[in-house]
Amino acid sequence: MTPAHRRYVRTEMAIAAVINAALSAVFVWLAFGGEAVVPVLGWRGLAVDTVPQSLMVALMSCLVPTLLTRRRLAAGRVTALSRGRRWPRHALVRALLVAVPIAALAGLVGAAVLPLTGSSWPLGAVAVLKPLYGALLGAIIARLAVLLALGDAPGRR
Template sequence: MSRGLIARETAISMAINSALNYGFSLLAFGGKAEVPVWGVGGLLFDLVPTCFMISLMGSVVPSLIKRRHLSPTPSTRFILLRGLLLALLAVLVLVPTVALLLRGTETLSLAAVLWLKLPLGAVLACCVTLWSLRGLLHREVSHA
């Protein structure tokens, strides 16, 4: 697996996850002028599944697509478990961090929510996809 392939897969992951993040953000908050930060239905509540799914899909999908090109082929179980651990880690790190950054803020405009969620999701997709694919590449090289 080459660096160019990893860069392309990472860009695709970022684009797909950003589009999904945008769509689900509009579904969740599109009819509101102001979005609550706290509580059920608020931004932080929404960040839990957002961070979890972006991390899980950004890790698992590219890894499963590329696994057949590797020798030795990593198991599906390994890829899924690693994806779940990354997703849990992302939620445990990012949601409290955003909560600290937004303490004292009760509501945000929809535009502010999108300016927060879209770059956060794109960076998260970039990080987990790069980390996952580089990990598979390192596994392949170390077993060669």
């Protein structure tokens, strides 16, 4: 991987982190904004909320960078890398193959680990930690998506 590729990947990771942190903060406010504390368990609890957050962050952090990178490859604004592992060419199928297991894993980990932290969290902690989680997950998935997309041959979808 060239320095230009590394810079491109880092840029896409940073963009994904910022966007997912902001969206996660908005959804924290929409879901829990009127509450002083947020329960860990239950249908409106943090353990359950990790599933849709993880699904959407992983889905969009894979889908959008894949499509943008393919467009940039086709336009010659970025150069391709040699193809690595075989992943589905269809961008939505690829994103779902990344996002669904991530969401399932997040749900299992959330259900197993979050109850160990207590029965509820102050809204301030949720407002800081959920955007941080969204940023980290978004950056990690965007890195994977960009590296895979850089291995896609332009013009074949």
